[in-house]
Amino acid sequence: MALKDLLPGKLGFGTAPLGNMFRDIPEAEARATVDAAWNDGIRYFDNAPFYGAGLAEIRMGEALADRPRDDYVISTKVGRLILDELEDVSARDLGEKGEVFKHGRPNRIVNDYSADATLRSIEDSLKRLKTDHVEIVWVHDVAQDFYGDEWLSAFESARKGAFRTLDRLRDEGVIRAWGLGVNRVEPIELLLALDEPRPDGFLLAGRYTLLDHERALQRVMPDVAARGLGIVVGGPYSSGALVGGPNFEYVPATPAILDKVARIKAIADRHGVSMKAAGLQFALANPAVAAVIPGASRPSRIAEDRSALDEVVPLDFWHELRQAALVHPSAPLPGNV
Numbered sequence: 001m002a003l004k005d006l007l008p009g010k011l012g013f014g015t016a017p018l019g020n021m022f023r024d025i026p027e028a029e030a031r032a033t034v035d036a037a038w039n040d041g042i043r044y045f046d047n048a049p050f051y052g053a054g055l056a057e058i059r060m061g062e063a064l065a066d067r068p069r070d071d072y073v074i075s076t077k078v079g080r081l082i083l084d085e086l087e088d089v090s091a092r093d094l095g096e097k098g099e100v101f102k103h104g105r106p107n108r109i110v111n112d113y114s115a116d117a118t119l120r121s122i123e124d125s126l127k128r129l130k131t132d133h134v135e136i137v138w139v140h141d142v143a144q145d146f147y148g149d150e151w152l153s154a155f156e157s158a159r160k161g162a163f164r165t166l167d168r169l170r171d172e173g174v175i176r177a178w179g180l181g182v183n184r185v186e187p188i189e190l191l192l193a194l195d196e197p198r199p200d201g202f203l204l205a206g207r208y209t210l211l212d213h214e215r216a217l218q219r220v221m222p223d224v225a226a227r228g229l230g231i232v233v234g235g236p237y238s239s240g241a242l243v244g245g246p247n248f249e250y251v252p253a254t255p256a257i258l259d260k261v262a263r264i265k266a267i268a269d270r271h272g273v274s275m276k277a278a279g280l281q282f283a284l285a286n287p288a289v290a291a292v293i294p295g296a297s298r299p300s301r302i303a304e305d306r307s308a309l310d311e312v313v314p315l316d317f318w319h320e321l322r323q324a325a326l327v328h329p330s331a332p333l334p335g336n337v
Contacts (some may be wrong), residue, residue, distance in 0.1 A: 001176055002229030003201040003290040006135060010291050011309050012044035013037040014234055017297035018059045018255055019052025019137035020103035034063035036299035040306050046203065046232070046293050048077035048140055049125060052104025065130045071094055074129065075203070075232075077181050078121040078162050083108040095146035100250055102176050113139065113158035114267045118165045133174070137166055138181030138203045140230075145183050150214035155187055159194070160273035167197035177201060183235075183249075184248070188220045192227075201290065205234030206249060208289070210282050211242055211260060221288045230290035233283040237294060243275045250296070264326055271317040278317070285332045 011196050018030050037045070038192075043062070057076065063333065087108040094100070126132060139162045141147075142155045166178035177200035180187055188202050205217045208231065224231055241248035241257055242264075242293065248257045270279055276294075283292050294305050318337040321327050 001200065002228055003136075003177060003214075006073065006176055007230075007232075007291045008043040009041070011042060011280075011305060012046060012232070012293040013042050013302075014264065014293035014295040015045060015047045015056045015060050016051045017056075017295045018047075019050075019056035019061075019101055021051070021100055021295070021297065022103070024103045029052055029298065030059045031063050032299045033296055033302065034060060036302040037296070038064070038067065040302050043072040044075075044293070045072060046075045046234070047125075047129070048080075048138075049082050049121060049128075050077065050080050050101070050109065050140060051223045052101050053107040054082040054124075055105050060074050061128055061130035061141055069087055069131060073136065074131065074134045075138060075181075076122075076125045076129070076134050076221070077138045077140035078118045078156070078166070079111065079113050079140040079142065079158065081112055081121055081126060083110060083115055094146065095141075097145070097250055111154070112141065112258045113154065114161040115165045116161075119160040122169075128298060135176045136200075137169075137175050137178045139163065139166070139179070140181045141183070142180065143187045147229065151187070155190060163197045163199075163200065166320035179203065179229075181205070181234075183207065185215045185219055188293055192220065192223050199229065201230035203232040203293075206238055208283055208286065209234050209238045209239045210247075210264060210279050210327070211248070211257060213282075213331060214269050217286075217328055217331055221286055225286075225288040229288075231286075231288045233289055233292045233293075236279045236283050236292045237276065237280075242279050260326065263324065264321065265328070267317065267320050267324065269322070271314050273313050274303060274308055274311060275316050277313055279313035280305070280308050281311075281313055281334050282331075283325070285334045287332065 057251045085108045086106045142158045147154045169175045179199040179202045181203040183205045232283050237243050239247045241253045315335045318333040
């Protein structure tokens with residue numbers, strides 16, 4: 001099934017912040033954020049065992065436990081097992097995301113993309129999520145940002161294990177779709193080049209945004225669209241940099257990124273356009289994109305995202321971005337600008 005037909009709307013909820021991303025989020029605040037998403041009409045929730053070592057799944061499971069299960073779609077991820085034993089959180093080797101979930105649970109995280117680990121990961125996620133099924137499973141982080149020079153080895157392990165297992169589960173009707181959940185373009189490009197297995201789409205975080213889209217645009221988006229697959233865009237605000245935050249890709253933004261943000265914002269201000277609207281509507285203008293899933297750790301952020309999605313953005317804004325070379329010449333823009 002095409003992702004656009006499976007996903008209930010263009011706006012989903014990326015739940016990574018519920019895993020105490022960057023800060024210790026009170027339980028009441030986490031619950032209120034999920035409730036705000038539900039009350040706003042959001043019915044697609046993306047999660048992962050990695051988010052706070054299971055904390056985000058536990059919190060989301062509690063918050064949605066009394067909601068009609070047929071009314072919403074869940075995606076979660078495989079590739080990491082969360083064990084009962086505890087570990088020193090500060091000693092974890094998490095690639096470029098070493099500090100992101102330091103406030104999460106101290107349970108030991110084990111990277112494992114084998115067939116057996118894939119099945120166990122799904123079973124464990126179902127328990128934490130308090131549900132008997134998930135619709136979509138992404139294979140998590142088989143990319144350079146976590147594994148460096150060893151990423152191809154991780155990819156090959158996943159190819160032999162997780163990919164084939166998820167392909168079978170999809171064909172058996174246990175899940176409805178699978179693909180990669182990554183922060184880099186190259187793993188998607190590599191999987192698309194294989195004759196088998198057959199993914200249904202991809203969650204691509206941070207690589208198709210106003211601030212960073214050229215590589216994805218040139219190397220995977222046309223192929224994904226031509227095959228009738230779909231992309232879920234994660235991190236549409238580039239770790240907050242696009243909307244005035246200090247970080248890009250989870251680390252302090254470089255002067256070049258801050259300059260680009262300032263140039264886009266100057267044009268947005270002239271046209272009365274919010275930066276969130278610019279970010280969300282840019283991503284959704286690409287025909288390969290099925291949905292965007294900004295993260296939120298406060299209820300107010302949900303309303304901001306919905307408002308940004310519904311905001312009327314003048315075509316002149318997109319024209320000026322194009323003329324200022326702030327978007328790639330071939331990037332699709334709203335209104336076919």
